[in-house]
Amino acid sequence: MAKITKNRKAAEAKIDKNKFYTLTEAAQLVKDINCTKFDSSVDVHVRLGVDPKKADQALRGTVSLPHGTGKTKTVLVLCTPDKEAEAKAAGADYVGLDEFVQKIDGGWTDIDVIIATPSVMPKIGRLGKVLGPRNLMPNPKTGTVTNDVAAAVTDVKGGKIAFKVDKAGIIHASIGRVSFEPAKLVENAQELINTLVRMKPATAKGTYVKGVSLASTMSPGIAIDTKSVTN
Secondary structure, three states: OOOHHHHHHHHHHOOHHHHHHHOHHHHHHHHHHOOOOOOOOEHHHHHEEOOOOOOOOOOEEEOOOOOOOOOOOOEEEEOOHHHHHHHHHHHOOEEEEEHHHHHOOOOOOOEEEEEEEEHHHHHHHHHHHHHHHHHOOHHHHOOEEEHHHHHHHHHHHEEEEEEEEEOEEEEEEEEOOOOHHHHHHHHHHHHHHHHHHHHHOOOOOOOEEEEEEEEEOOEEEOOEOHHHHHH
């Protein structure tokens, strides 16, 4: 059994495990209990009343966070030569096709997001075994398969994130850093939750948003009152 560190114990002592916090309270508390020496990521975990095994309930999509994530994402654009200048001008870190397909086939995945034009997808399909497990495979549902590569790059660099429900029906998403002002964490988290509520599948039965928690890297989760974020 893993040993609980002194800092972890101190952080847990500041959380009332019998309380469901408002998002505003949690955003302040997540900063107060942070014990890392680096600018930790702040993540939201949303447990949904969906069955991911059903195609229409396997939620995935994107949301543009008002204040970004605090991290500059490395973007690769896989496209034909006529789109390369457009992608570079928009701020893509890497642009090309065959060279990068070969690198990825060899195991290279030193990027955060891959954007591709529809015409090159047949060449990328075989990379699924490398990109799939890392959630890097371009997908039309997340806006990463598009002819408008400039807009896609701008969106990603500006704070657009992709999300998808896991096998347990939970959405995990980074919505900022502990250095963010609490109000910015609140607005980013609420934007994600609002998006999920709008995406509720018609076939989902019972309570839809079953649980929400906020946590920073290496810190315990803070339970949030779901009614305070879904009304």
